[in-house]
Amino acid sequence: MEGEPPNNALTEYRFCDLTPSLSQPTLDALTEAGFNYCTPAQRATIPLFCNKKDVSVDAVTGSGKTLAFIIPLVEILRSSSHTPKPHQVLGMILSPTRELGIQIYNVAKPFISTLVNVKPMLLFGGQNVRDGITKIEEEGANLIVGTPGRILDIMDRMEKFLDYRNFEILILDEADQLLGSDSGKKTNSIITRLPKQRRTGLFSATQTEEVSELAKAGLRNPVSVRLQSASSKIPSGLHLEYMVCEANKKSSQLVDFLTKNMNEKIIIYFMTCACVDCWGVVLSQIAALKGCSIIPLHGKMKQPAREKALDTFREISSGILLCTDVAARGLDIPGVDLVVQVYMFVHRVGRTARLGRQGRAIIFLLPKIRSAAKKDRDVMDKGVRAFVSFIRAYKEHHLHFIFKWKELEVGKLAMGFGLLYLPKMSELKNRSLVTHGFVPAEDVNLAEIKYKDKSREKQRQKTLNLEKAAQLQEPKSNKPKPNPNASVMRKKTAQQRRASQSVDDADELDRDYRALKKLKRGAIDEAEFVKLTQGKDSL
Template sequence: METSDATNPNRALTNTRFFDLKPQLSEPVLHALEQGGFEYCTPVQAATIPLLCSYKDVAVDAATGSGKTLAFLVPVVEIIRRYSSAPKRHQIMGIIISPTRELSSQIYNVAQPFLATLPNYKSMLLVGGVEVKADVRKIEEEGANLLIGTPGRLYDIMERVDVLDFRNLEVLILDEADRLLDMGFQKQITSIMSHLPKLRRTGLFSATQTEAVEELSKAGLRNPMRVEVRAETKSLNDSASLEKVASSKTPAGLHLEYLQCEADKKPSQLVSLLIENKSKKIIIYFMTCACVDYWGIVLPCLPALKGFSLIPLHGKMKQTAREKALASFTSLTSGVLLCTDVAARGLDIPGVDCIVQYDPPQDPNVFIHRVGRTARLGRQGTAIAFLLPKEEEYVEFLRIRRVPLQERKCVDDAHDVVPQVSVIFTNLDGMNRATDPC
């Protein structure tokens, strides 16, 4: 959890304190919020928590970095707390579904101080990367009351474990719903919902609204309240403004740029950009896992980048390697993460200053979620997209979708690193050589 800006109202926060929300939050939850440094609500929290706590379904459209995780975790704990008796060992009271292992793990970790306020309740993280038989054995032996995980693993567990009781389930949360559908989890989500009682509370959270998300909302929610909020750069205290804030699709503190150059100039412009921002924390997105592997070997070998912390992360890495890479980058005050879209959704990595899209995505929704890793909760940040001359229409394409970009000039005297890159790659015995080929 990022707490540095949460203890006083700033440009990302409303004037509403968690203490002031109606219905009133329980003392244990308020204490957990206080201990975490959370006093004032962000707009999405101020708008959503009272609705869910009043037993209303919600469909929330909020920009990345707006505080969505607490917007659903706090109501989940409050709703479960109201249950009249202590749950039985295999009685499932709540489910939180998110698209990736990393995001599910992050939600699970953020949830722990709040779940600790619930006596006799047990939570369980269900994600890939762990043998499914081990999860089955653990949940059968130890039980669980709140499940947090990815749709694939949750679906597996529900199909394999007969002792789980969903009849009294109180709340279902679908986080990053658009990404859940983009990744092909419609079948699993539909199956999961078919096991659950219709008289439940459901929260659907998404940074973009698509036709598929709308269909999911119609199928899974009952008369939902719709909330559209973004990370605003002014304090908000007008209750009407909490339901719908400005229409921009990206955080207001984010400066969006594009840099146009020929393909053979991109490596040199990238290196020049990294040198210029050596003291900053940067995420670079590539199109494929192979590209991440390639640049993860080549860039550390360039003399100009000696001393840089360059960390690869992609979906084909083993789970332990992914966790180690993410933890390493999170702990840095300056450094570079080379990644695919495995890290583009929802993850709250503190202090990211700049996003570089070496390979821009075709889907504007993916673009929005990539750049949402910076300028979170009212902070300032920069996002730069590399474009080829033939891709110049991409700028207009994004502008129509309310994502305007400003042109960034190429560095004319950037040192040509392409010959060095060619030599480095030629000297390597393939991409599977030792991790430190230099």
């Protein structure tokens, strides 16, 4: 055999050696893309799928699963006896996230282009649904790639327009996530609308009960492909590390770690979008990290911003990506040296040490940002939001036997987030969590902390001046003072009024959390948020 496999992640089998033989257009596309040798997942899966077998593939992340289903899909469509009309759907690939869907679509395009009259269509949330419908009406859609929510929406809206009678093949990538609680109903609804006489492939790095049940009930002549022996669950090139530190020291330890690894390409995973926003602001103000690319990415960003962030991080040789699970399963980001998990282990080490390469993963196990919070109100606000979102996400974590709620050291955690004060939360007011270790900032007037952004500070000062003017114009009276928010409440809905007004102790428990949600969607500004969460005297 000519040549040798370039690394131990590949087998000695070339794509041209597979049986049944791949078509010449597919082999040419593989060669042009630089793919010559098969990974174990590709070597085991492609022949089975091409022989009309349904497959359930359980393989370690970074094992080449995408090509393992794209190549059979293309070969099955090429051998189809049907010449598709523009609106006849022959195949579908479901992805749990937009980013993974886009990646699959881009990998598939050069192979799909070798087929005659087969039009691929990418569908995911964040796009205008009307634009998607118009594009399908005008251009057609023979192969649909995308997320379950948007695909199901399109299927509902175009029920009489799209034709599935000649449907050939369905792929579920990261099947365990597609069949989980969030996407399971949508995925199953899609499956029930497709013809049963089809080829189906389930691909996942994690085997779950849902995947096993679907494999038993929904696949015909299924073959199970397992490539996760005890020795292969962790890639050979991956070095796992951990650092034990108190919650109030994690922030300083993280900054120290990053400054020592500034020339590396690093992904840092956080539990919530608010945590990503908070650290994006904080790290950009650390003098030692000046010149280092710091790129936030999470699911609440607009789609163009998400795509730009991911593309930018893919292209740079060193830098830091701050993200949630939106950049987790399935994404192939070249050259990642380090995966860091600061506040929670979220099993995302598979973004490094892929396809035989070397990589490291470190988790930080059980002042910081305060100086930045004192200089910029935006840091203070984002720190509070990040803290509240983390507490609530931690409480809802499904691994309660590991991440024990009652043992969470909230006081030290708040110090680690650089909070100047503890927000009023039901979890803290009921004393279900210990706040020992938190020291309020007594050397600063919270009302005097300004935004570095001059336009935001100007708006805040304008709001404060209007409130002061309104107070001076109020006639003196022995009557009880009216609710200062009353004029605002009259213009809001009943639900918003209930969330904003001052209430008795029982209702006050969740006031701050609701205020945070209103601030994030723009229903209130920062000044109103501070007034609602800290009281009038702090303004």
